[in-house]
Amino acid sequence: MAYNILIVDDSRTMRQVIKKALSLSGLKVGECLEAGNGREALEVLANSWVDLILSDIHMPIMDGFGLLQALRKEESWNDLPVVMITTEANEERLKEAMSLGARGYIRKPFTPENIRSFLSRIMGERDEAIDMDNDEGCDF
Amino acid sequence: MKPSIWITTRDAISNVLETMFFLVPELEEIQTTEALQHKPLFLESSITMASESQNLRLLFRATKGFVSLITANFLGVEQEEVAEDEMEDTLKELANMVGGDCLARLPANSWKLGIPEIHQPKDNPDDYLSLNMYTLLLSLDEEPMAVIHLYAG
Numbered sequence: 001m002a003y004n005i006l007i008v009d010d011s012r013t014m015r016q017v018i019k020k021a022l023s024l025s026g027l028k029v030g031e032c033l034e035a036g037n038g039r040e041a042l043e044v045l046a047n048s049w050v051d052l053i054l055s056d057i058h059m060p061i062m063d064g065f066g067l068l069q070a071l072r073k074e075e076s077w078n079d080l081p082v083v084m085i086t087t088e089a090n091e092e093r094l095k096e097a098m099s100l101g102a103r104g105y106i107r108k109p110f111t112p113e114n115i116r117s118f119l120s121r122i123m124g125e126r127d128e129a130i131d132m133d134n135d136e137g138c139d140f
Numbered sequence: 141m142k143p144s145i146w147i148t149t150r151d152a153i154s155n156v157l158e159t160m161f162f163l164v165p166e167l168e169e170i171q172t173t174e175a176l177q178h179k180p181l182f183l184e185s186s187i188t189m190a191s192e193s194q195n196l197r198l199l200f201r202a203t204k205g206f207v208s209l210i211t212a213n214f215l216g217v218e219q220e221e222v223a224e225d226e227m228e229d230t231l232k233e234l235a236n237m238v239g240g241d242c243l244a245r246l247p248a249n250s251w252k253l254g255i256p257e258i259h260q261p262k263d264n265p266d267d268y269l270s271l272n273m274y275t276l277l278l279s280l281d282e283e284p285m286a287v288i289h290l291y292a293g
Binding site (some may be wrong): 011012014016017020058087089090091092093107108109110111113133 | 155159160166204211214215216225226229230232233236237239240241242243244246249250251252253
């Protein structure tokens, strides 16, 4: 299964680099969508199918925390895995992101291998959960 | 005695340049920017690192050759293909990642990283030396490419 991934970062160059790292990571990536801040990300989500969000924390207009809060409020999005890709070093701030629903974080600088191992685990857990949900009530 | 943040800054610069830009820089502590006298500086980026007791600024001042090289390596394209806005964005990201990596190495959890900024370089390369700061010369294959300052402000 190929995953549609939404990359949210105010740096266009960093979005390109993350896209490239994803392509080198060996993960099955379908469409790579982009947004420059949390608000733009919500607009993309309203119009596209997304399996995973990779988001920066520090962004103008709506930052990563604002995006996490907005996703939690919307029932159809609150199970969507969000992984922060960030330079944030403060553990308290990272814990705050986790408490708002982020599945984890990847610190910049990163390698394609960091991305692959982290996302494989996150998406593997999600796929297992979906398989278990699908098994429930099946009567073959 | 040098503050621990200065020691970790050196490590963070090496780590970020190696991991994200595939470069192994030579870093030398200097007192003047004489080595860059015949190499005009092209761009500057900076970021603040603040704790309850200190407010520091990390400043990168780079030649065009360095900025175009890191941008090309960052994006995986040829140096001739990089655009000016991509170079600005990349130098900003360099400051951002070095600042973040540096703070992640410090035991204290109270530092806050600012938003990276881009500036045009000052005319006189020694302008910053009047500030009480630490300065590193960054070279690649013995060729001076950039200076990095850390100072209170």
